[in-house]
Amino acid sequence: SQQGEEDPQALSIQEGENATMNCSYKTSINNLQWYRQNSGRGLVHLILIRSNEREKHSGRLRVTLDTSKKSSSLLITASRAADTASYFCATVPLDSSYKLIFGSGTRLLVRP
Amino acid sequence: DAGVIQSPRHEVTEMGQEVTLRCKPISGHNSLFWYRQTMMRGLELLIYFNNNVPIDDSGMPEDRFSAKMPNASFSTLKIQPSEPRDSAVYFCASSPTGLAGHKSSYNEQFFGPGTRLTVL
Numbered sequence: 001s002q003q004g005e006e007d008p009q010a011l012s013i014q015e016g017e018n019a020t021m022n023c024s025y026k027t028s029i030n031n032l033q034w035y036r037q038n039s040g041r042g043l044v045h046l047i048l049i050r051s052n053e054r055e056k057h058s059g060r061l062r063v064t065l066d067t068s069k070k071s072s073s074l075l076i077t078a079s080r081a082a083d084t085a086s087y088f089c090a091t092v093p094l095d096s097s098y099k100l101i102f103g104s105g106t107r108l109l110v111r112p
Numbered sequence: 113d114a115g116v117i118q119s120p121r122h123e124v125t126e127m128g129q130e131v132t133l134r135c136k137p138i139s140g141h142n143s144l145f146w147y148r149q150t151m152m153r154g155l156e157l158l159i160y161f162n163n164n165v166p167i168d169d170s171g172m173p174e175d176r177f178s179a180k181m182p183n184a185s186f187s188t189l190k191i192q193p194s195e196p197r198d199s200a201v202y203f204c205a206s207s208p209t210g211l212a213g214h215k216s217s218y219n220e221q222f223f224g225p226g227t228r229l230t231v232l
Contacts, residue, residue: 030219031219033219033220035223041225041226042116042203042205042223042224042225042226043155043203043205043221043223044223045220045221045222048219048220088155092219097209097219098143098145098160098162098167098168098207098209098219099157099160099168100145100157100219100221101157102154102155103154104154105154
């Protein structure tokens with residue numbers, strides 16, 4: 001079963017704007033990861049944030065984690081048409097070293 | 113590096129037929145995962161292998177599903193007999209981390225392109 005819920009389910013923005021996606025989860029975690037899935041393709045790992053971290057950056061990506069609220073956000077700055085994809089958060093439960101539990105995903109459309 | 117390789121990319125079969133999906137993980141990765149993705153249920157973990165041994169098969173939906181990993185470079189997921197509700201995209205993923213290292217391990221998983229299965 002899915003651990004996380006993502007919000008919004010779909011997001012449409014203009015190229016150059018920022019995109020923010022949110023993820024909430026239910027149980028204590030080891031770490032949280034964000035993945036991107038282009039249409040008809042497999043998932044690609046974007047970034048991992050550990051439970052003792054609050055914020056992490058990678059290029060145009062910024063991820064925050066609030067373990068007290070059991071939530072995370074992914075910010076993509078200066079979006080490009082190539083960022084159009086579905087974005088999933090995935091949590092590794094505290095009692096697992098391998099299990100990734102995926103959220104329902106956010107479909108992002110970046111209009112040129 | 114070729115990444116995770118899956119075959120076939122598309123499979124269309126009739127109800128009752130046997131379906132075999134194949135996966136070649138990234139060389140050196142000791143963890144292998146099979147997932148199923150549907151619109152209704154999202155991404156679900158079916159089975160997890162570590163060093164070719166099935167560790168967690170709690171996600172396998174029923175006895176019609178079976179998975180094997182005869183060696184470190186090959187795994188199969190078999191459905192026999194197939195049913196229309198098995199229609200989904202099946203992903204294989206591999207990871208360089210295993211049970212050793214536990215909670216501080218880096219759990220990034222590398223996904224294959226998937227097999228789109230349609231059972232008529």
